[in-house]
Amino acid sequence: MPHSLSAQGLACRRGDRLLFRGLSLALGPGEALHVTGANGTGKTTLIRALAGLLSPFAGSVDHCGTIGLVDERPALDPDQPLGKALAFWQRVDGCTDPSLALAALWLEPLLEVPVRYLSTGQRKRAALAALLNRGAAIWLLDEPLSGLDNAAIAQVNALVAQHVGDGGIAVIASHQPVVMEGLKTLAIEDYAVAGEPG
Numbered sequence: 670m671p672h673s674l675s676a677q678g679l680a681c682r683r684g685d686r687l688l689f690r691g692l693s694l695a696l697g698p699g700e701a702l703h704v705t706g707a708n709g710t711g712k713t714t715l716i717r718a719l720a721g722l723l724s725p726f727a728g729s730v731d732h733c734g735t736i737g738l739v740d741e742r743p744a745l746d747p748d749q750p751l752g753k754a755l756a757f758w759q760r761v762d763g764c765t766d767p768s769l770a771l772a773a774l775w776l777e778p779l780l781e782v783p784v785r786y787l788s789t790g791q792r793k794r795a796a797l798a799a800l801l802n803r804g805a806a807i808w809l810l811d812e813p814l815s816g817l818d819n820a821a822i823a824q825v826n827a828l829v830a831q832h833v834g835d836g837g838i839a840v841i842a843s844h845q846p847v848v849m850e851g852l853k854t855l856a857i858e859d860y861a862v863a864g865e866p867g
């Protein structure tokens with residue numbers, strides 16, 4: 670069955686506040702969506718709902734294909750050298766050749782460095798390498814460009830474009846511009862609940 674990700678009539682609340690409602694989307698192979706919105710409007714909440722980590726208040730999410738999530742939590746053991754921390758996920762994800770991901774994100778010189786010593790941008794690149802190694806069809810990326818320098822931003826844009834060009838699906842929540850042909854956009858404010866400031 671082809672990969673897909675969809676949401677119907679989604680409403681999500683955090684605490685006692687309804688953030689958005691009536692949000693529907695449908696993505697198939699080779700489609701990408703840029704989720705935009707001011708701080709606190711619910712981009713992270715939407716990504717977590719799409720990942721199945723948060724139950725929506727109303728509506729539903731369906732997907733077909735493996736999900737790979739990158740968010741502010743890199744899920745890499747801070748006490749391990751980067752190479753070992755990544756190797757843990759390589760075993761979990763059944764990745765036999767991490768060399769492409771390490772090269773694509775310029776991580777080879779950092780493999781002996783404990784994760785806790787990595788800079789913000791280096792840590793983000795490491796999380797993206799783990800995503801590449803996962804081989805997931807559906808990428809859910811929450812602020813994947815934050816903390817990255819210009820070269821890394823260009824590289825991540827290229828990697829996402831390549832993933833989508835290869836038939837993958839990507840949802841990218843980002844304040845920064847995402848450069849990709851055919852990219853759809855979802856402004857989360859369009860689904861904000863009236864009288865509920867962000």
Ligand SMILES: Nc1ncnc2c1ncn2[C@@H]1O[C@H](COP(=O)(O)OP(=O)(O)OP(=O)(O)O)[C@@H](O)[C@H]1O
Nearest residue numbers: 683684688706707708709710711712713714715867
């Ligand atoms: N566990 C929680 N309990 C209560 N409120 C929460 C919780 N987590 C988040 N919120 C609130 O929900 C709102 C949406 O948060 P969310 O992280 O989804 O926004 P965002 O659009 O991703 O923001 P940003 O651009 O700053 O990353 C915010 O007002 C936030 O304070």
